[in-house]
Amino acid sequence: MRQEILTADKITFTYLDGTTALHELSVKIPQGRRAAFVGNNGAGKTTLLLHFNGINRPDDGEVRYKERKLDYSSKGIKELRKNIGYVFQDTDSQLFAGSVYQDISFGPVNLGLPPAEIKVKLERVMRETGLLALKDKPPHALSHGQKKVVAIAGVLVMEPEVLILDEPTAGLDQVSASRVMDLLNSLNNTGTTIIFSSHNMDEVYAWADIVFVLKDGTIIAEGRPADVFRRRSVLQAASLRKPLVLELYDNLVSRGCLPAQAEAPATGEALLLLLGAHDVRPETREGKSHVAGV
Ligand SMILES: Nc1ncnc2c1ncn2[C@@H]1O[C@H](COP(=O)(O)OP(=O)(O)O)[C@@H](O)[C@H]1O
Numbered sequence: 448m449r450q451e452i453l454t455a456d457k458i459t460f461t462y463l464d465g466t467t468a469l470h471e472l473s474v475k476i477p478q479g480r481r482a483a484f485v486g487n488n489g490a491g492k493t494t495l496l497l498h499f500n501g502i503n504r505p506d507d508g509e510v511r512y513k514e515r516k517l518d519y520s521s522k523g524i525k526e527l528r529k530n531i532g533y534v535f536q537d538t539d540s541q542l543f544a545g546s547v548y549q550d551i552s553f554g555p556v557n558l559g560l561p562p563a564e565i566k567v568k569l570e571r572v573m574r575e576t577g578l579l580a581l582k583d584k585p586p587h588a589l590s591h592g593q594k595k596v597v598a599i600a601g602v603l604v605m606e607p608e609v610l611i612l613d614e615p616t617a618g619l620d621q622v623s624a625s626r627v628m629d630l631l632n633s634l635n636n637t638g639t640t641i642i643f644s645s646h647n648m649d650e651v652y653a654w655a656d657i658v659f660v661l662k663d664g665t666i667i668a669e670g671r672p673a674d675v676f677r678r679r680s681v682l683q684a685a686s687l688r689k690p691l692v693l694e695l696y697d698n699l700v701s702r703g704c705l706p707a708q709a710e711a712p713a714t715g716e717a718l719l720l721l722l723g724a725h726d727v728r729p730e731t732r733e734g735k736s737h738v739a740g741v
């Protein structure tokens with residue numbers, strides 16, 4: 448079992464209008480992993496994610512980063528946000544500068560880093576995210592997918608240990624969504640912990656190491672995606688659909704068309720290969736780890 452990087456311990460949170468969005472919710476995020484939160488609209492995903500970088504503060508219970516309770520002083524929050532990047536669901540609320548370059552440089556400039564260092568960081572991040580050609584464009588003139596990548600780049604430039612993304616692929620077409628997930632892949636491969644929420648069960652199944660199912664402000668199930676998504680009662684309670692690849696694989700095995708594997712295939716490509724297909728085009732989402740005990 449890996450060490451947790453973020454922990455919520457019995458947190459309760461009520462909005463000003465009296466809506467209690469989280470009820471004594473506890474969750475541990477293992478370091479270096481890809482953790483996904485799923486659940487219907489209003490389940491509490493955004494409210495919870497906003498606790499991890501100190502935007503929301505629990506009324507009861509506590510949030511810990513590396514075993515230490517969050518320090519909500521302005522100094523503590525500034526320090527925390529150097530380590531924990533947050534990409535909001537609504538990209539427009541995150542992008543405000545006159546150009547892509549200025550937008551991405553906002554964090555480092557705000558930290559007072561020397562201009563030469565900022566330039567080096569910016570060039571690296573823009574190269575990694577494929578944004579060099581767009582550097583002078585105003586963010587409002589970008590497509591939704593490009594805006595999302597700029598918002599992610601603006602957080603990456605701070606080199607956070609944890610990256611939180613609230614529904615990062617919502618509203619993106621397949622190509623843009625794959626681009627975002629590829630970017631998250633390369634970050635996770637270099638050790639960044641990724642926490643995201645999603646309504647796309649196929650994406651969560653293919654990509655996450657650990658999944659948490661939220662309903663009415665509490666966690667009703669957690670574990671490895673194949674295990675969680677096989678629990679009919681959980682899917683029913685949270686009105687979630689079983690991921691297509693897992694559903695097909697389980698059906699094929701139960702009908703005797705395919706021998707059971709130690710691990711269910713994570714992607715359509717992996718399933719096709721099991722079925723003996725030879726001309727399978729590689730899928731973009733490589734690198735998923737299957738490590739027990741998360
Ligand atoms: N600013 C707010 N004021 C009052 N209630 C809110 C606010 N934001 C969210 N809520 C309520 O909190 C609950 C959880 O919402 P949210 O965290 O946005 O869920 P999710 O992200 O899973 O869709 C819902 O009942 C929602 O109506």
Ligand SMILES: [Mg+2]
Binds near residue numbers: 492493
């Ligand atoms: Mg939300």
